Amino acid sequence: MRRLSAFNVVSLTFGFAFLYIPMLILVVYSFNASRLVTVWGGFSTRWYGELVRNEAFLEAAWVTLKVGLISSTIATVLGTMAAIAMVRGGRFMGRTLFSGMIYAPLVMPEVITGLSLLLLFISIGLERGVMTIVLAHATFSMCYVSVVVSSRLASFDVSLEEAARDLGCTGWDAFRSVTLPIIAPAVVSGWLLAFTLSLDDLVIASFTAGPAATTLPIRIFSSVRLGVSPEINALSTIIIALVATGVIAASLTTKRAILRRQAEERAAA
Amino acid sequence: MRLSSRPVLIGLPYLWLLLLFLVPFGIVLKISLSDVAIAIPPYVPVLDPSEGWAGITGFLSQLDFENYVWLTQDDLYWKAYLSSVRIAAISTALTLLVGFPLAYAMARAPEQWRPSLLMLVILPFWTSFLIRVYAWIGILSNEGFLNQALMGIGLIDAPLTILNTNAAVYIGIVYTYLPFMVLPIYATLEKMDGSLLEAAEDLGCTRLQAFWAVTVPLSRPGVIAGCFLVFIPALGEFVIPSLLGGSDTLMIGKVLWEEFFSNRDWPVASAVAIVLLLILVVPIVLFQRNQERSA
Numbered sequence: 001m002r003r004l005s006a007f008n009v010v011s012l013t014f015g016f017a018f019l020y021i022p023m024l025i026l027v028v029y030s031f032n033a034s035r036l037v038t039v040w041g042g043f044s045t046r047w048y049g050e051l052v053r054n055e056a057f058l059e060a061a062w063v064t065l066k067v068g069l070i071s072s073t074i075a076t077v078l079g080t081m082a083a084i085a086m087v088r089g090g091r092f093m094g095r096t097l098f099s100g101m102i103y104a105p106l107v108m109p110e111v112i113t114g115l116s117l118l119l120l121f122i123s124i125g126l127e128r129g130v131m132t133i134v135l136a137h138a139t140f141s142m143c144y145v146s147v148v149v150s151s152r153l154a155s156f157d158v159s160l161e162e163a164a165r166d167l168g169c170t171g172w173d174a175f176r177s178v179t180l181p182i183i184a185p186a187v188v189s190g191w192l193l194a195f196t197l198s199l200d201d202l203v204i205a206s207f208t209a210g211p212a213a214t215t216l217p218i219r220i221f222s223s224v225r226l227g228v229s230p231e232i233n234a235l236s237t238i239i240i241a242l243v244a245t246g247v248i249a250a251s252l253t254t255k256r257a258i259l260r261r262q263a264e265e266r267a268a269a
Numbered sequence: 270m271r272l273s274s275r276p277v278l279i280g281l282p283y284l285w286l287l288l289l290f291l292v293p294f295g296i297v298l299k300i301s302l303s304d305v306a307i308a309i310p311p312y313v314p315v316l317d318p319s320e321g322w323a324g325i326t327g328f329l330s331q332l333d334f335e336n337y338v339w340l341t342q343d344d345l346y347w348k349a350y351l352s353s354v355r356i357a358a359i360s361t362a363l364t365l366l367v368g369f370p371l372a373y374a375m376a377r378a379p380e381q382w383r384p385s386l387l388m389l390v391i392l393p394f395w396t397s398f399l400i401r402v403y404a405w406i407g408i409l410s411n412e413g414f415l416n417q418a419l420m421g422i423g424l425i426d427a428p429l430t431i432l433n434t435n436a437a438v439y440i441g442i443v444y445t446y447l448p449f450m451v452l453p454i455y456a457t458l459e460k461m462d463g464s465l466l467e468a469a470e471d472l473g474c475t476r477l478q479a480f481w482a483v484t485v486p487l488s489r490p491g492v493i494a495g496c497f498l499v500f501i502p503a504l505g506e507f508v509i510p511s512l513l514g515g516s517d518t519l520m521i522g523k524v525l526w527e528e529f530f531s532n533r534d535w536p537v538a539s540a541v542a543i544v545l546l547l548i549l550v551v552p553i554v555l556f557q558r559n560q561e562r563s564a
Binding site for chain 2: 004005007009011012016018020023025038078081084085089092094098102108110111112115116117120136142172196199200202203217220221224225227228232239240244246251
């Protein structure tokens with residue numbers, strides 16, 4: 001193994017400093033006692049207290065969580081179905097249109113997706129609120145789920161499923177006992193991706209939310225427009241901590257699963 | 270798959286996408302051909318199916334391309350389109366400049382480090398986009414951390430105005446889209462056979478010559494993919510220009526938003542959306558071609 005050259009060490013240091021210092025500053029200054037966000041006034045957890053007492057933020061957090069859980073579950077079911085239809089569905093009428101509709105939302109600017117869904121909801125007279133955000137989020141995230149799941153489906157051997165059917169399984173049984181366990185990791189990561197996208201979305205939610213429901217990003221955006229505030233720093237720190245824990249836990253679990261599978265394969269050989 | 274449930278399996282997601290993707294899109298197209306009105310909804314004509322065939326023909330005859338003509342006449346719009354393309358292109362180039370060395374160094378790092386380095390690049394992507402943009406407000410403002418640091422070491426005497434300029438927008442785009450550039454480049458560089466470089470050096474190339482002759486051409490598919498993955502979303506970006514950009518930062522996503530929410534001119538907002546899509550078709554088709562060729 002060649003040692004890293006000085007240039008590479010500098011690139012890594014600079015690159016990761018650029019990625020992480022802004023977030024580090026947010027985290028450190030969320031514990032700042034001063035209301036002035038760029039002047040250090042001593043350590044304090046005051047802003048976390050204010051945050052917990054802020055009804056508007058709690059309410060928005062609850063709406064966001066609800067929307068995220070429901071929409072990502074719908075997106076996972078529909079996205080997995082779409083992936084199976086694309087990879088295993090064979091020929092069917094309008095297949096090109098179908099695959100176009102799955103890929104288009106991935107590159108569609110959020111302002112256009114938001115605008116078009118809002119115009120739909122208005123023209124069919126659907127009152128805007130939690131339900132319309134759920135519908136909007138489920139629609140664009142099902143496409144992401146479908147891409148994640150179909151790449152996994154495409155890489156596994158169809159003959160496994162055929163073998164199960166030869167051994168007397170019905171189509172559904174073969175799917176449940178062979179296909180589903182194999183694509184399960186992709187389905188789970190699809191759900192996580194859909195959930196994160198939903199929690200994160202500002203633009204589409206702003207168009208489809210209406211006055212009845214406000215999500216956390218909408219609340220953050222309207223307060224951030226007025227400038228930096230220590231409560232937002234505290235909120236950001238909580239979000240960063242949750243995400244980091246989640247991602248690290250998820251990657252450790254997959255790593256352990258891979259190691260276990262390797263051990264089983266060795267034992268079987 | 271010969272599931273007996275095949276019609277449902279295909280039909281349900283199909284129907285969902287038709288109703289919530291294609292139909293809304295048709296509505297945008299239709300409203301872009303309508304006229305603005307002080308009414309609810311704020312445009313005419315509205316299709317009234319109860320009038321039957323006469324209603325439909327009357328409705329169709331009222332549609333026109335007036336809003337599109339308007340987009341070419343008011344220079345705000347074409348300036349906004351041009352400026353979006355320019356901002357997206359400059360930011361993409363800057364992202365490549367920051368992303369390539371990082372991806373290169375990651376691919377050269379000892380093998381046991383690579384999974385952790387990869388995770389460090391992906392982790393910010395999972396963190397809220399809004400929060401990552403917000404973080405830069407405190408850094409770039411006049412009394413922000415960057416100006417404090419630069420004045421602290423005596424590099425400048427007066428604070429630089431960065432926040433609310435295009436420069437802040439570039440920084441914001443580079444920062445938030447960096448993972449999209451690093452990951453595809455890393456993927457191509459990691460697969461590269463190191464002995465090719467050794468061969469080039471044995472044949473008399475200097476390190477730098479070997480880099481230009483071997484590494485750069487081999488990393489091309491990753492570089493192209495990364496550039497498209499940054500350029501396409503940057504073009505329609507709304508959050509970054511509205512939080513970090515100034516009042517003179519023109520981006521089409523922001524114009525669309527203001528047309529809709531502030532001016533309440535739905536027909537013009539719809540026309541702006543349609544033209545944005547038409548502009549996006551070019552890079553998307555090029556990207557697809559590139560992906561197919563490298564696959």
